[in-house]
Amino acid sequence: MKRVVILASGSGSNAENIFSYFKRGSTAEVVAILTNKKTAKVLERCERLGIPAYYFNREAFSGSDNFVEVIKGLKPDLIVLAGFLWKIPIPLINAFSNKIINIHPALLPKYGGKGMYGNKVHQAVKENSDPETGISIHYVNENYDEGAIIFQAKTRVESSDSVDDIAKKVHQLEYEHFPKVIEKLLT
Ligand code: GAR
Numbered sequence: 001m002k003r004v005v006i007l008a009s010g011s012g013s014n015a016e017n018i019f020s021y022f023k024r025g026s027t028a029e030v031v032a033i034l035t036n037k038k039t040a041k042v043l044e045r046c047e048r049l050g051i052p053a054y055y056f057n058r059e060a061f062s063g064s065d066n067f068v069e070v071i072k073g074l075k076p077d078l079i080v081l082a083g084f085l086w087k088i089p090i091p092l093i094n095a096f097s098n099k100i101i102n103i104h105p106a107l108l109p110k111y112g113g114k115g116m117y118g119n120k121v122h123q124a125v126k127e128n129s130d131p132e133t134g135i136s137i138h139y140v141n142e143n144y145d146e147g148a149i150i151f152q153a154k155t156r157v158e159s160s161d162s163v164d165d166i167a168k169k170v171h172q173l174e175y176e177h178f179p180k181v182i183e184k185l186l187t
Contacts, residue, residue: 002028002186005076007084008035010118012042014082014103014174019051021179028186032074036061036086061086068095077186081140082178085117088140100140101185103178105170107152108136112145122166125157133157133166135173137181151181 004022008015012033019030032052035042046053054070061067068091071079081088081102088100104112104121110130111121125133134154139147153176155169 001026002077003031003075004028004078004080004182004186005071005074006030006033006080006082008033008040008042008082009037009085010040010042010083012040012045012083013171014178015042016045016049017175018080018082018179018182019049022183025183027183028077031076036084058086062089065091068092071096078182080182083118087114087144088142090142093140093142098139101150101182102138102140102145102147103174104136104138104145105133105167105174106136107132107134107154108138108145108149112136114144116145119163119167122163122170125166126161126163129159130157133170135170135177137178150185151177153177 006015006018015033022028022030030051032054033042033046034054034056036056038055043053079096079100093100106121106125111124132154134152136149137151138149141147153173155173157166
């Protein structure tokens with residue numbers, strides 16, 4: 001059984017979807033979910049689903065090698081960023097080379113970089129009247145949203161779509177593909 005550790009900053013709907021997907025099979029299990037936000041809804045999900053959850057602050061995350069040791073202790077085969085908004089410190093990237101992946105709610109290299117997350121991305125897609133958007137799953141390197149792309153999927157955007165409509169379409173793609181891509185990387 002492969003071990004997946006998830007980092008999430010917000011609602012955690014992807015984290016829950018990944019957890020539920022692997023609970024049905026025998027490839028992998030989500031062994032822990034870590035968050036940098038005490039009030040994140042993902043913590044309620046962890047409580048309900050019985051997933052070990054950990055909170056950390058900025059100092060613990062960036063300030064020492066301790067965080068790397070904590071993650072190493074969880075023995076992850078893959079670290080998955082699912083709506084996690086802080087930049088990953090270089091010691092963590094080096095300790096888990098090619099073992100940290102992120103999902104971004106757009107077709108990178110479009111709409112990536114610092115400050116581009118969640119509805120801000122969908123807003124930009126709408127403002128530019130893009131006819132399509134999608135998801136990008138990529139390895140994490142020292143720059144926001146710039147690591148090698150593993151998988152992308154597209155969806156159409158209608159001119160009548162609101163930002164929330166676009167968000168819903170993108171989330172559907174995430175729910176459908178993210179667990180499968182993780183599974184593929186682990187087998
Ligand atoms: C997801 O759409 C994910 O792609 C995005 O945050 C959302 C989290 O939703 N990530 C980013 O924007 C990263 N730059 P969730 O908490 O419900 O899974």
